[in-house]
Structure formats: C-alpha cells, structure tokens
Amino acid sequence: MIEISNAELSVMQVLWQRQLLSANDVVAALCNDKDWHEKTVKTLLNRLVSKGALGFDKDGRAYLYYPLIAEQDYQLQQGRSFVERIFAGRVAPLVAGFASQNKLNADDVQQLKQLIADWEQEQHHD
Amino acid sequence: MIEISNAELSVMQVLWQRQLLSANDVVAALCNDKDWHEKTVKTLLNRLVSKGALGFDKDGRAYLYYPLIAEQDYQLQQGRSFVERIFAGRVAPLVAGFASQNKLNADDVQQLKQLIADWEQEQHHD
DNA sequence: TTAATTGTATTACAGGTGTAATCTATAAGG
DNA sequence: CCTTATAGATTACACCTGTAATACAATTAA
Numbered sequence: 001m002i003e004i005s006n007a008e009l010s011v012m013q014v015l016w017q018r019q020l021l022s023a024n025d026v027v028a029a030l031c032n033d034k035d036w037h038e039k040t041v042k043t044l045l046n047r048l049v050s051k052g053a054l055g056f057d058k059d060g061r062a063y064l065y066y067p068l069i070a071e072q073d074y075q076l077q078q079g080r081s082f083v084e085r086i087f088a089g090r091v092a093p094l095v096a097g098f099a100s101q102n103k104l105n106a107d108d109v110q111q112l113k114q115l116i117a118d119w120e121q122e123q124h125h126d
Numbered sequence: 127m128i129e130i131s132n133a134e135l136s137v138m139q140v141l142w143q144r145q146l147l148s149a150n151d152v153v154a155a156l157c158n159d160k161d162w163h164e165k166t167v168k169t170l171l172n173r174l175v176s177k178g179a180l181g182f183d184k185d186g187r188a189y190l191y192y193p194l195i196a197e198q199d200y201q202l203q204q205g206r207s208f209v210e211r212i213f214a215g216r217v218a219p220l221v222a223g224f225a226s227q228n229k230l231n232a233d234d235v236q237q238l239k240q241l242i243a244d245w246e247q248e249q250h251h252d
Numbered sequence: 253t254t255a256a257t258t259g260t261a262t263t264a265c266a267g268g269t270g271t272a273a274t275c276t277a278t279a280a281g282g
Numbered sequence: 283c284c285t286t287a288t289a290g291a292t293t294a295c296a297c298c299t300g301t302a303a304t305a306c307a308a309t310t311a312a
Contacts, residue, residue: 005269009211023289039272042290047269061278061289075212076223082208083224085135086201091224092237097202098209098217099241106249109242111218115225116235116242123232131299149259165302168260173299187259187308 001077002053002069010034011044012053016071020057020064127203128179128195136160137170138179142197146183146190 004012014029015021021029027041045065048054056063087093095112098104130138140155141147147155153167171191174180182189213219221238224230 003268006211007270036270037272039274040270043270043272046291063290075219076227078208078212079220079223080227080229082204082212083220085132086204086208089229090234091221091230092234092241093201094205094209095217095221095238096241097205099245101202101206103206103215104217104241104245108216108218109245112221112238112242115218115222115230116238119225119230119235129298133300162300163302165304166300169300169302172261189260 002051004048004051004053004074007040008044008048008051008053011041011048012067012071012074015054015065015067019066022059022062022064024062026065128177130174130177130179130200133166134170134174134177134179137167137174138193138197138200141180141191141193145192148185148188148190150188152191 010030011026014026018029023042023045024038026045027036027038030036030041031038045054049056049065053067053069054065055068056065058064083089083091083094095104098108136156137152140152144155149168149171150164152171153162153164156162156167157164171180175182175191179193179195180191181194182191184190209215209217209220221230224234
C-alpha cells in the first residue's frame, strides 16, 4: 500500500480536485493557505511520483500531474486502518465522539440515517 | 498535543487496559502478538515517558508505569484530526465507507441509531 | 565480597518526513 | 549566439520512528 505523508496529502488533495496541473499550479493552489516554499511543493510532487501516487504528462519542459490513486480508495483504506488502530475496528465509538463534541450536524445525521436504512434493507433482503 | 507513534500506541493500549505494569509485564502482554524484542518495548516505554504520555512509580529498582493521558481523550482528539484531514471534517462519509465494505454489524447499527436518537432529542429540546 | 544478573539509561542506525537549497539542462530574450 | 530565467533532479539536514545493542548501576547468588 502506498504511504502518503501529511504534507504530501495536501498536494494530493489539490490534484484530486483538479487534475493535470503543472507544478506551479499546485504551488499556487497551496500557497493560499499553506506557507510553503515553492521548492517544498516540488519536493513533495517528486516524492509522490516516486511513490507511484502521481503520474504526469509532459507539456514542453513542464509536467502536468495527475493522481494515480483515487481519493475514494485512499479514504476507504485510511478509514479502515485508522478505525482499526484507534477504535479496535468499531466505527460507532468514533461517531459517538463526534456527537459528544457537538460535531454532528443535520446533514451528517441525515446521511447516517440513510446508511442505516440501507443497511437494514440489505439485512432484510438476505 | 502529545504525538504518539504507531509502535508507541501499542504500548499505551496495554497500559490503558491495565495500569501499573512493570516493563516486563508490558513486554509479556505485547510479545504474545507482536514479535518485538524486549529492548524495543523498553525503548518505547522510555520515549512515552519523555513525551509525557506515561508516568511511573518506583517499585524497588523497577518502574510501574501508568498512562498520563486517557484513552478516551486520545481517541477523541485523533478521531477529530483524522476526519478533518481525510474527510474534510465530515464523519458520515467515513461510515459510508464502512457500510460499503460490509464492515457494519448489528451492534454498530444499534449504537448509531441510539446516537441519532439522542442527537434528535437534543435538537428537539433546544 | 565478588560475579552474574537484571533494571533503567544511553547510544545506534537506517529510513521517512518537513522543509528547503543547489545543480543542471533547456527555452526565451536580447 | 550568448545570457538569463526557469523546469525538474539531486542533495541537504534535522527530527521522528522502528528496532534494537551497549553501558551502567544495583541487587542477588555464590
């Protein structure tokens, strides 16, 4: 499994949102929030290419980067391994934590209800 | 915020389960599953003490270790920061991932329903 | 009382990470 | 053509982490 570090993840997130960006595009997108040097971002791009997380097409001298792994896949894999490590594999206690900190909103609850409904439907139809 | 590494976390988990264990107790508890050298576990104990995650009482020449941070606090903090990083702060998509991989069981669903009921109760009583 | 054992403390060392600076090759400008 | 700016490639460097080995101190055994 490809391991993506924290700083690298920020770069991936830019490219998950809009693909085929040049290094400078990525720098521009990131340096709004982050206070990173251009060289830092280029290092991260390089490392991500080495790791097989990004590919690129050449556009003259510059590269246009794109993700080689889908954000959803990454989220699934990370979610599973995180919940495994920290919550012994049970997701409900994590949600309980959010609830206890008032970090659930109506949207979340709506989505959760739908998930539960679907799950029960699935059970029933077995 | 205290940062606890992966290997260190395994040590913390032993001490969250039973406090006031000697280094050898921790080694014994861990070396059932993990294939770690005794020295490795002692290094981890040391690092955790340095980080302020563990304290100890002396028992003669040996130390008896105990956690200085509660597992629940750690879980809350990690849960929030993980969901923030990977899921833009929304917990429902993480649960959706579990559902999609058939990693929800009846217990989880029961707990989630209860959380939702409590949440709605809370809303209603505002 | 000296030697062996056993706890903790210190040191080791390679690979990953955050955070760049420098090198090198090429395209663009004069 | 020659110089400069600029793209990616290579190198840097300190700190963290996984994974111990070695050093030191005190207790126990002989």
